[in-house]
Amino acid sequence: MLRQVFQLGCLLACLLAYMGVAVSGFAQQGHPLTGTWNGDWGTAPEHRTQLTIVMTWDGKEVKSVINPGPDSAAGSVSVDVVDWTVRIAADLKDPSGKPVHVVADGKLEDLGSYHRTISGTWRQGGATGDFKLTRE
Amino acid sequence: MLLISAAVSAQRAPSAAYDSDRKVKLSGVVTRIDWVNPGAFFFVNVRDSTGTIANWAVEFGNPLDLEKDGWKPSSLHIGDTVTVEGLPARGPARQALATSVVLARTGAKLFVASNKPIAKVASQPAPRGPDGHVRLGPPPGKKGYWGTPSATVLVENTGATIPMNRDGILANIEDADKVAPFQPWAKAVYEYRQRTLLKDDPYNRCMPPGGVRHFQSPYGFQFVEQPEIGRTLLLIGGGDRNWRTIYTDGRPMGQKDNLVLTYYGTSAGRWDGDTLVVDTVGFNEKFWFTNGGLPHTEALHLTERFTRSDFNTLRYQVTVDDPRTYTRSWTGGWTIRWVPDEEIQEYFCEENAESTFVR
Numbered sequence: 001m002l003r004q005v006f007q008l009g010c011l012l013a014c015l016l017a018y019m020g021v022a023v024s025g026f027a028q029q030g031h032p033l034t035g036t037w038n039g040d041w042g043t044a045p046e047h048r049t050q051l052t053i054v055m056t057w058d059g060k061e062v063k064s065v066i067n068p069g070p071d072s073a074a075g076s077v078s079v080d081v082v083d084w085t086v087r088i089a090a091d092l093k094d095p096s097g098k099p100v101h102v103v104a105d106g107k108l109e110d111l112g113s114y115h116r117t118i119s120g121t122w123r124q125g126g127a128t129g130d131f132k133l134t135r136e
Numbered sequence: 137m138l139l140i141s142a143a144v145s146a147q148r149a150p151s152a153a154y155d156s157d158r159k160v161k162l163s164g165v166v167t168r169i170d171w172v173n174p175g176a177f178f179f180v181n182v183r184d185s186t187g188t189i190a191n192w193a194v195e196f197g198n199p200l201d202l203e204k205d206g207w208k209p210s211s212l213h214i215g216d217t218v219t220v221e222g223l224p225a226r227g228p229a230r231q232a233l234a235t236s237v238v239l240a241r242t243g244a245k246l247f248v249a250s251n252k253p254i255a256k257v258a259s260q261p262a263p264r265g266p267d268g269h270v271r272l273g274p275p276p277g278k279k280g281y282w283g284t285p286s287a288t289v290l291v292e293n294t295g296a297t298i299p300m301n302r303d304g305i306l307a308n309i310e311d312a313d314k315v316a317p318f319q320p321w322a323k324a325v326y327e328y329r330q331r332t333l334l335k336d337d338p339y340n341r342c343m344p345p346g347g348v349r350h351f352q353s354p355y356g357f358q359f360v361e362q363p364e365i366g367r368t369l370l371l372i373g374g375g376d377r378n379w380r381t382i383y384t385d386g387r388p389m390g391q392k393d394n395l396v397l398t399y400y401g402t403s404a405g406r407w408d409g410d411t412l413v414v415d416t417v418g419f420n421e422k423f424w425f426t427n428g429g430l431p432h433t434e435a436l437h438l439t440e441r442f443t444r445s446d447f448n449t450l451r452y453q454v455t456v457d458d459p460r461t462y463t464r465s466w467t468g469g470w471t472i473r474w475v476p477d478e479e480i481q482e483y484f485c486e487e488n489a490e491s492t493f494v495r
Contacts, residue, residue, distance in 0.1 A: 028422065029421050029422060030431060034433075057460060059319075059435065081323075
């Protein structure tokens with residue numbers, strides 16, 4: 001039994017070690033905003049709404065699609081490359097289907113990391129909260 | 137010593153892994169030897185002043201270079217006592233890059249570079265095939281490959297002097313604008329990579345040296361020309377020991393939207409006089425396409441010109457066109473020397489990942 005636990009532990013360690021290398025290897029190295037970002041926003045830790053934002057760089061501007069799918073919305077993205085602050089603005093729909101304007105101001109962190117993040121303030125209609133997105 | 141530094145840069149930028157502003161001296165007993173690529177390591181138990189023993193990993197060169205200098209795995213044995221001087225790793229790892237290794241029982245210095253001068257080869261015209269084209273590979277019955285590049289960095293060919301080391305780290309970050317016509321985001325990324333000493337370079341983790349990078353890497357490359365089936369293979373000696381296929385059958389250059397994006401892209405070649413002109417598109421964004429951390433996007437299009445100006449010299453010129461990263465296309469290049477009568481040696485980057493990446 002002890003031997004089996006040890007073998008399982010070794011297998012897990014090897015797998016994690018392999019994944020550590022592999023994940024780094026698949027990092028996207030182009031424009032830092034390009035890719036799919038997952039995370040959430042909310043006005044409190046217990047009130048969170050999941051977010052997925054897909055961003056692409058076409059050479060002139062960053063384009064974004066917020067929550068791809070039937071309720072997706074195009075967002076405008078501006079970035080200041082001096083300090084890597086990012087603003088995302090979009091018109092979404094609230095749970096009742098009413099249009100609601102969103103402005104998210106955040107900062108890109110861990111620029112060289114595959115799992116870089118953007119976090120900051122999310123304003124949606126009259127609500128203000130925080131958000132954090134991680135590049136997947 | 138010089139050889140050791142050069143050998144280590146075969147896959148990793150020493151400046152990213154090791155702190156050249158500090159030194160470390162270690163004495164102890166060798167517990168393990170990893171004579172594998174990309175860097176050979178031995179491990180040594182070092183006792184500190186309190187009597188505590190710590191195991192250090194000591195990188196001492198690349199096996200291919202070490203063997204060329206006459207060193208063998210048997211030059212050192214488990215149980216030998218050694219004194220090592222070197223550069224400590226950045227961060228908390230008990231790891232060092234050796235600049236001197238002395239065997240205690242004999243006082244002999246181990247793994248010293250021979251610094252043999254490169255043999256001068258008589259100048260000859262470039263060989264030609266039956267169709268009259270210059271051969272980029274060896275003539276029939278001969279061996280050889282393209283070896284040491286004259287430059288290991290890519291900068292725009294403007295004539296400007298840009299001091300940097302062989303890994304592409306600028307002596308003065310203010311020179312970034314002279315390297316290439318960056319878009320603002322690309323310059324910011326490039327400067328970030330420079331300031332962090334290229335620590336995030338995928339190449340450091342044995343990712344393929346795509347773009348122009350396989351022509352900057354040690355251990356050379358070889359052309360295998362197959363005109364009868366309309367292609368030239370480019371065998372890469374360093375990095376992940378991969379290959380490129382350059383189609384010379386007249387097919388048009390690939391269209392990015394229809395390609396699976398890869399590290400080496402999709403290449404179509406044609407002859408322009410004695411120059412093989414190769415267009416390549418279809419690169420992914422998972423690698424750095426040149427030493428020094430210049431960014432690129434999937435829009436990257438390289439136009440490479442290979443000119444064997446004489447038997448021993450290959451002129452390499454590349455035009456970089458990536459309108460999502462640079463404000464205009466730009467051109468750089470270098471020359472590469474022929475290594476006669478030898479074959480590319482076996483080199484795989486990944487063999488001692490355990491030592492170098494997980495430790």
